[in-house]
Amino acid sequence: MPDADAVAAAVARNTRRLRQERGWTLEVLAGRAGLSKGMLVQVEQARTNPSLQTLCRLAEAIGVTLARLVELDEAPAVRVVSADQAAVLWRQGESRATLLVGSDRREHVELWEWVLAPGQVHESEEHAPGTQELLHVLEGALLLEVDGTTHRVGTGGAAVFQADRGHAYRSAGETALRFTMTVVQPESDLDPAVFRSAAPDAQS
Template identity: 30%
Template sequence: MTVDELLSAKVRTLRKQRGYTLEVLAQRSGVSRSMISLIERGQTSATAAVLGKLAQALQVPLAALFADERQAQAPQPLARAAVQPRWRDPATGYERRQLSPVGFPAPFEMVEVVFPPGQRVAFDNGLRSQPLHQQLWLLQGELQLSLGTQSWHLQAGDCLAMVLNQTLVFSNPGTESARYLLALAALGASLPALPVVFPGEIDD
């Protein structure tokens, strides 16, 4: 199953689990009914901005849309580089790699992103029922971020902590790709006392 096929299946499954029709999900997300239908049928590739809206409306972290439940039956603590899910935004060329092992019970998730120069993407986090805490460590290049009315210009090595409860805008004003690491956790999450042997039907 390709990542796009996985995204299509996850959006449809999560919608049905919540008892949403296409119309309801369209109203909650601000994504048109026709676009959601195309995504669910695998007839179009959703952009990062659209996936962000759908994840909010479905009340799951963006990472949950990339989780493959087929691997979650026997979660392993090691995710080899070769099997880490990768996805490329068709609108911006933004590349996302899920680093955390699928299904492993950890209070946070790690993601690597490569963001091309001259590109911009916005995520509206205002609808989340449970805001996420995110820390971004910029490994390469430069990045401009704004969260609500606040903004920051990051250089390689900088680390920024944010609570994702407002519109978040990423842009790369540089001439090279920005590469960064994201660590995400639900507010109130705590580390387990001991390690565990691990981030989102009704037919329409």
């Protein structure tokens, strides 16, 4: 996986390019994203490792997915992301969320890998209307709570649910939980802040 400096450099390059393609000044993008101009300057100069919340705000303001914002290279017709290129965008102790790949077509799609330590819980806010998540448990056991109802998904199991309501993931076994998550969000309701509820200080 790329280190934090490589991710920061990619975010800097992509943010600057996408802003310039839209003809926006630093002040315009900062205003749209709810950030200070000083913070945006630091991001575009790769002088900071932006938090997940900051990345979400930038992606939402620009109108792209998180995957596009942290992309290490220009996207070719076929894009293969090796394990050492996937960006870790949320980390807490031994737990982490890794954005594997994303798409910017009519429906925005992102593929993530999550690892939660035994007993770890991650609560998520409601996403935009129509958003769905598809989960596949690779190791461990997942307790998925949606609208107050808990569902157990064991190793090898899968689940799909409407993510436009409150939900949470809990690692239920004695070993770490590892699962993939595919987020599908309608273009008309695009909100790249898929994990806005993650700790604001979590660093990429």
